Amino acid sequence: MTVKFGVVGTGAIGREHINRITNSLSGGKIVAVTDVNQDSAKQTVEQYQLDAVVYPNDLALIADENVDVVVVTSWGPAHEATVLAAVEAGKYVFCEKPLATTAEGCLRIVEAEMKQGKKLVQVGFMRRYDSGYVQLKEAIDKGEIGQPLMVRAVHRNPEVGESYVTEMAVVDTLIHEIDALHWLVNDDYKSVQVVFPRKTKYAHDKVQDPQLFTIETNSGIVMNVEVFVNCKYGYDIQCEVIGEDGVVYLPEFPSVVTRKNGKLSSGILQDWKYRFMDAYDVEIQDFIDSVVKKGEPQGPTSWDGYIAAVTADACVKAQKTGEKESISLQEKPAFYSGNAVCETL
Numbered sequence: 331m332t333v334k335f336g337v338v339g340t341g342a343i344g345r346e347h348i349n350r351i352t353n354s355l356s357g358g359k360i361v362a363v364t365d366v367n368q369d370s371a372k373q374t375v376e377q378y379q380l381d382a383v384v385y386p387n388d389l390a391l392i393a394d395e396n397v398d399v400v401v402v403t404s405w406g407p408a409h410e411a412t413v414l415a416a417v418e419a420g421k422y423v424f425c426e427k428p429l430a431t432t433a434e435g436c437l438r439i440v441e442a443e444m445k446q447g448k449k450l451v452q453v454g455f456m457r458r459y460d461s462g463y464v465q466l467k468e469a470i471d472k473g474e475i476g477q478p479l480m481v482r483a484v485h486r487n488p489e490v491g492e493s494y495v496t497e498m499a500v501v502d503t504l505i506h507e508i509d510a511l512h513w514l515v516n517d518d519y520k521s522v523q524v525v526f527p528r529k530t531k532y533a534h535d536k537v538q539d540p541q542l543f544t545i546e547t548n549s550g551i552v553m554n555v556e557v558f559v560n561c562k563y564g565y566d567i568q569c570e571v572i573g574e575d576g577v578v579y580l581p582e583f584p585s586v587v588t589r590k591n592g593k594l595s596s597g598i599l600q601d602w603k604y605r606f607m608d609a610y611d612v613e614i615q616d617f618i619d620s621v622v623k624k625g626e627p628q629g630p631t632s633w634d635g636y637i638a639a640v641t642a643d644a645c646v647k648a649q650k651t652g653e654k655e656s657i658s659l660q661e662k663p664a665f666y667s668g669n670a671v672c673e674t675l
């Protein structure tokens with residue numbers, strides 16, 4: 331069976347996903363695209379030589395009976411309406427983060443999905459498919475470091491544009507750690523506090539940079555996460571989990587090591603697109619395979635999208651107050667029981 335995809339939003343990541351479904355992965359085909367910028371949608375069809383219909387909007391694309399899965403890669407604020415319409419039409423959805431920009435919006439999607447009686451939605455938290463994170467999780471789950479006590483994580487981008495404001499350090503950047511860290515240690519978040527160190531001279535007026543988040547979990551694990559989006563030297567993701575019996579580290583992204591002119595050196599990536607390239611491939615292939623073989627996606631769920639939204643809200647509040655802000659989730663419905671893990675790795 332070939333899974334037929336309709337893509338809403340043919341910008342940067344929309345095209346990346348179209349390219350991988352068309353040229354790298356198996357079992358999927360792009361049959362429809364749309365974008366508020368219709369020229370972008372048309373150019374995408376030409377660029378990847380797709381046999382796909384260009385629709386004027388998301389609702390028309392969702393109504394196409396030929397579309398099995400709706401890929402949502404539009405701007406964040408547009409996600410909720412498209413996801414809800416697709417779920418209500420009984421279609422599968424692969425939605426890039428954020429699932430919705432508010433916790434209430436995520437809950438509306440959760441309710442609509444539960445009404446359909448099966449999981450239809452996967453959120454694009456691709457770190458759960460990164461081999462380094464999967465190795466960290468396996469080590470923790472096997473008890474190799476005993477009970478986790480602390481986490482130290484770093485999320486650095488070389489630079490950000492003028493449109494990137496302080497809040498985006500949470501909703502655009504930290505959001506990846508928000509999803510990955512609770513999954514890694516099998517715990518829920520309890521509180522968050524934010525500290526702003528001295529501001530780098532490379533940050534523009536509307537962004538406070540760097541930022542330090544201290545997140546505490548229900549069992550008392552303390553996570554220190556640095557977001558530094560004008561670090562200049564490259565794209566750098568680090569994660570270290572400190573347990574009672576040992577410490578596990580996220581492996582460095584592999585790079586050739588050079589010995590030359592009295593120096594030992596290796597490169598650092600400059601762009602996020604390359605850091606998780608393999609993870610994106612595994613993520614979407616797993617989505618296709620799960621839909622075909624199990625009838626439901628098995629990756630991060632709408633409930634994970636809700637957890638991320640609630641946590642992000644508390645982080646943004648903490649940015650403003652400087653106080654420790656609580657993170658409080660509704661009770662998890664049995665429908666979402668289990669911990670979405672990639673079984674294929």
Ligand SMILES: NC(=O)c1ccc[n+]([C@@H]2O[C@H](COP(=O)([O-])OP(=O)(O)OC[C@H]3O[C@@H](n4cnc5c(N)ncnc54)[C@H](O)[C@@H]3O)[C@@H](O)[C@H]2O)c1
Pocket residue numbers: 338339340341342343344364365366367370388403404405406408426427428454455456502
């Ligand atoms: N998982 C990841 O690592 C990752 C990486 C990058 C982006 N993202 C997420 O993916 C989404 C897209 O990001 P991007 O970098 O591709 O942005 P982008 O601006 O390059 O592309 C977004 C596209 O969506 C279109 N669009 C906006 N609203 C629309 C609507 N209502 N209907 C149809 N089209 C619409 C825009 O015209 C644009 O072409 C964002 O939510 C972003 O947070 C995730």
Ligand SMILES: O[C@H]1[C@H](O)[C@@H](O)[C@H](O)[C@@H](O)[C@H]1O
Pocket residue numbers: 487502503506559602
């Ligand atoms: O800070 C960036 C992250 O490092 C990337 O992984 C993307 O999510 C991008 O949208 C963010 O701006």
